[in-house]
Amino acid sequence: MGTTPYDWLDNSLVALHRAHRYREVQAIDGMAGAIVQRQGKTLVNFASNDYLGLASDPRLAEAAIAAIRTYGTGSTGSRLLSGHRELHRQLERAIAALKGTDDAIVFSSGYLANLGAIAALVGTPDLVLGDEYNHSSLRAGGNVSGATTLDYRHGDVAHLKEMLEVHRDRHRRCLIATDSVFSMDGDLCPLPEILNLADTYDAMVLVDEAHGTGVFGTKGSGAVEHLGCAGRPLITVGTLSKALGSLGGYVASSKSLIDFLRNRAPGWIYTTGLSPADTAAALAAVQIVQCEPQRRAALWSHVKQVMAQLDLISTQAEAPHAGQRLPSESPIICLEVPSAAAVVAASEQLQQMGLWVAAVRPPTVPTSRLRITLMATHQQTHLDQLLTGLQKVV
């Protein structure tokens, strides 16, 4: 048999299996929520980004169905051609109001919002400085833009300052990009210090609020508000697909920045407008996020309780570093596990106990960990079950 230009694929897949890095999809049957059915098994869900439980809220479903009845299923074209509906503007105004910015622009996903915004705002003569733990979409935006892109050490403002000192003058524009809540660790970026450096070195700042929106702030505005930076000049990016329970992404910022993106972001211009159903569901969610602070209160009470109990477990553990909790200030809570093989085994054991906890491993993160995400709609019995399971496994 001859060889083909595609033979390398099978070799690569074998290598992935060997390194315990092979991944595959697993279908959820039925409704999203704190309890899900997967392959005939009932699992308590500690693996979703649906922090407030809105993905299964009947009000979002009703809004989506009404929008389909009114506008149809597809938006049929780019927003600049046949794809624009008044519903899109309503959502953009609602997001701007939630964020306290002049305006906002809605993209088809959070990934595309980062890619589109960064590639529009900087180019070859420019510099992008990003936290080394930034989300893949921020990294991709820097690469697509053609700008010089460099990483600073995670959360390390002294290192960021050093890099600005050395590199800033050699470039036209500079953009500092960071997650507000780091998606695989759950800690927060040092935003006030980053903004101070940006003032000193004439840099723009883009902050990704994918895991902050709906979760932080008195009205769910996000971690920017929580960190005391609301009202400072900033480019906020986020997703409609996590706490907002829908699909899509957005950029919220000054009037001129949003106006510029509408004219110059290829990831917005050359793609179909968000579907009416997704738009309407997100709009309903933005309203609920602001009117129902009790959801956030429940979520944060779960976070405090689980963190305290996990710390108690780890002080009682025999091996010094087994199951150490990574520093987190959010509903994303991670426990360190020594190897990729061990984290997969732990996650499978938990699944046997009816608990769905994600195993996250390299190359997604530098060290293997169990990643637990909490929801406002978890019940006390779910949390008790989680802690019992984790105690057995780690």
Ligand SMILES: *Cc1c(COP(=O)(O)O)cnc(C)c1O
């Ligand atoms: C999930 C996520 C995104 C991407 O958002 P999608 O709407 O799912 O494409 C971007 N940034 C961060 C930090 C995320 O966690």
